[in-house]
Amino acid sequence: MITVFLFVLGLIVGSFLNVVALRYNSGTSIGGRSFCFVCKKRLRFWELVPVVSFVGLGGRCSECKTGISYQYPLVELITGLVFVSVFYALLPLLKMGNGIFLFLYVLAIAIYSIYIVIGIYDLRHKIIPDGLVYATLLMAFVFRLSIGGVWIDWLAGPILFAFFALIWLISRGRAMGFGDAKLALSIGIFLGGAMGFSAFVLAFWIGTAVTLLYMAGKHIHMRLFKRAKPLTMKTEVPFAPFLIIGALGALVFHLDLFHVLSFI
Ligand SMILES: [Zn+2]
Structure with a gap:
């Protein structure tokens, strides 16, 4: 149960990390809705679900069909795995x-x-x-x-x-x-x-x-x-x-x- 919760939490944080990595030092603010870099279409709510949206959309923008970078779902998955594995790695500290x-x-x-x-x-x-x-x-x-x-x-x-x-x-x-x-x-x-x-x-x-x-x-x-x-x-x-x-x-x-x- 905790594993699933932490994994999903990691996926969500991972999608945020993608945005931060992309916008850091680029002059754009961290806030604001994500959009397609090619056709500038603002992403709708259901297009922002980590990993699921990428798979659902077939890795393409729903408007202009431009391929979306594999970086997005990859970073989300990695962050999910990190959240889970770090939890189990730190478990010995529970005695504190x-x-x-x-x-x-x-x-x-x-x-x-x-x-x-x-x-x-x-x-x-x-x-x-x-x-x-x-x-x-x-x-x-x-x-x-x-x-x-x-x-x-x-x-x-x-x-x-x-x-x-x-x-x-x-x-x-x-x-x-x-x-x-x-x-x-x-x-x-x-x-x-x-x-x-x-x-x-x-x-x-x-x-x-x-x-x-x-x-x-x-x-x-x-x-x-x-x-x-x-x-x-x-x-x-x-x-x-x-x-x-x-x-x-x-x-x-x-x-x-x-x-x-x-x-x-
Ligand atoms: Zn597009």
Whole structure:
């Protein structure tokens, strides 16, 4: 019952996150009815139901039949799954009391919701908005203060931040943006030592795999079509989405890839 409720809640919040990611820093207000970007038709109430509307409309605008991006139902589904999986991942915190558990859960899904917006924004614009990442920093700090932790839980954020800032400095912003460093700081404070470092390792594994596949694909494409564009190591793949997937995987599976650290 709670699973269905949280999933539906996540779908609804997810459809809102789509709007926020699209309109953030674009000059349009967050409020106001959604409309088709091609024919400007205002969407009716029944066209705004998460996932269901997309399927019902066959993925097309009811007026001009322009295809609607898969981003919309995908983000809604992901947010639904995040709301459910974070609930079960945080269940051990229930021993702190119902009130504090609810508070921590709301805080955690708020942080992940903003992470999702950051991820979409980074994919679209290759930049991480400062305002959003600062908001998660503040919430992550409140979360950490509430659950406490050993010294490594408090240092995970600054250590991850220093690592990313170093890459940013050495590569002169080419391999990694400074926004990635701030996001890593936020994830480290939020998840603490074991899960924070695991998130980071997971992000690098997935990031490396995807980048290699992407470069291989590009290489094959060039061979096939005899395009002589040079291959460079400059990442065209934004890193924030990988950090966010890592942060989610670490919490949901209670990952502790640096098990050794818990003995210090
Ligand atoms: Zn349209």
